[in-house]
Amino acid sequence: MSELQRVIVEEMGVAPQIDPAEEVIRRVDFLVDYMAAVGAESMVLGISGGVDSTLAGRLCQLAGEQIRSQGGRASFHAVRLPYDVQHDEADAAAAMEFISPDHAHTFNIAEPVRGFDAAYRESLGAELSDYHRGNVKARIRMIAQYAIAGEHRGVVIGTDHAAESVTGFFTKYGDGGADVLPLFTLNKRQVRQILHHLGAPEAVAEKVPTADLLDGIPGRTDEDELGISYEDLDDYLEGREVPETVAHAIEARWRATRHKRTTPVSIADDWWRN
Ligand SMILES: Nc1ncnc2c1ncn2[C@@H]1O[C@H](COP(=O)(O)OP(=O)(O)OC[C@H]2O[C@@H]([n+]3cccc(C(=O)O)c3)[C@H](O)[C@@H]2O)[C@@H](O)[C@H]1O
Numbered sequence: 001m002s003e004l005q006r007v008i009v010e011e012m013g014v015a016p017q018i019d020p021a022e023e024v025i026r027r028v029d030f031l032v033d034y035m036a037a038v039g040a041e042s043m044v045l046g047i048s049g050g051v052d053s054t055l056a057g058r059l060c061q062l063a064g065e066q067i068r069s070q071g072g073r074a075s076f077h078a079v080r081l082p083y084d085v086q087h088d089e090a091d092a093a094a095a096m097e098f099i100s101p102d103h104a105h106t107f108n109i110a111e112p113v114r115g116f117d118a119a120y121r122e123s124l125g126a127e128l129s130d131y132h133r134g135n136v137k138a139r140i141r142m143i144a145q146y147a148i149a150g151e152h153r154g155v156v157i158g159t160d161h162a163a164e165s166v167t168g169f170f171t172k173y174g175d176g177g178a179d180v181l182p183l184f185t186l187n188k189r190q191v192r193q194i195l196h197h198l199g200a201p202e203a204v205a206e207k208v209p210t211a212d213l214l215d216g217i218p219g220r221t222d223e224d225e226l227g228i229s230y231e232d233l234d235d236y237l238e239g240r241e242v243p244e245t246v247a248h249a250i251e252a253r254w255r256a257t258r259h260k261r262t263t264p265v266s267i268a269d270d271w272w273r274n
């Protein structure tokens with residue numbers, strides 16, 4: 001492993017192997033402890049039907065049940081946030097069934113996105129591109145989750161994990177805008193491994209990852225957009241050898257997206273000079 005790979009693996013905190021049962025206990029306990037420490041009474045998370053939100057959602061539900069069994073007060077709000085009708089709505093429904101949340105909501109983001117689109121057109125005299133509208137969708141999902149959390153003394157759960165964090169493959173202040181990250185230090189195959197351990201249906205645990213942000217290409221796969229496979233990302237994050245071109249591609253994205261993994265850059269910072 002190169003020195004740079006060692007630095008990145010250490011920053012992302014990925015273990016080469018995990019014990020899924022232990023990871024469930026550790027991550028549920030983290031949520032339970034955090035909720036008690038800050039006095040929050042609810043957890044809020046958007047459920048897309050993808051593997052990340054399915055695992056994070058199930059962990060939140062288990063944490064809420066544990067808090068209540070110990071006499072505490074906490075519940076989990078799972079929020080479907082479709083843009084009109086989601087092309088893979090059946091997968092999202094299967095994920096919700098597996099999670100069995102205390103509270104299930106559906107908040108259609110289509111009207112707010114269209115309203116934003118119209119205001120943008122009127123103000124700027126130009127059309128917002130499909131790509132940047134995608135980031136608007138992610139940020140409107142964030143706004144909806146914070147509104148629900150605000151009304152329920154809650155915290156917003158994020159699904160960022162090592163295989164996304166390393167490439168900055170998330171919308172800054174969109175899905176990247178959250179309070180608590182229970183999946184951090186896991187890579188993608190470990191997310192799936194834990195879902196299997198928890199008894200998720202095969203189709204749910206093996207679903208192909210998609211940001212699903214484009215009007216023009218619904219369900220475009222992350223791998224297609226990134227140009228890097230999760231197999232390679234996962235191998236790299238476990239400290240394994242990957243082809244040199246792949247390692248360079250991962251490292252270039254890690255460097256370019258450093259600003260997404262920190263608080264806003266201030267005059268007291270100098271990390272960006274490197
Ligand atoms: N060096 C720097 N220092 C400080 N801030 C910097 C910066 N470079 C950009 N920024 C800021 O960050 C912003 C860019 O970040 P962000 O808004 O997150 O935008 P961006 O990174 O372009 O996209 C967000 C993520 O969503 C994914 N996405 C978006 C849309 C469609 C699809 C799809 O599946 O097809 C996927 C995309 O691949 C990416 O991983 C810039 O507008 C700028 O404000």
Ligand SMILES: Nc1ncnc2c1ncn2[C@@H]1O[C@H](COP(=O)(O)OP(=O)(O)OP(=O)(O)O)[C@@H](O)[C@H]1O
Pocket residue numbers: 045046047048049050051052053054079080081082083086141159175207208209210211212
């Ligand atoms: N259609 C949606 N409905 C509800 N929440 C969504 C939706 N799309 C995205 N999100 C939220 O944004 C997060 C980031 O999306 P992302 O695609 O990275 O994760 P995922 O869909 O859970 O898993 P995967 O990466 O395997 O597709 C999701 O985990 C979820 O919390």
Ligand SMILES: [Mg+2]
Pocket residue numbers: 048050209210211212
């Ligand atoms: Mg997804």
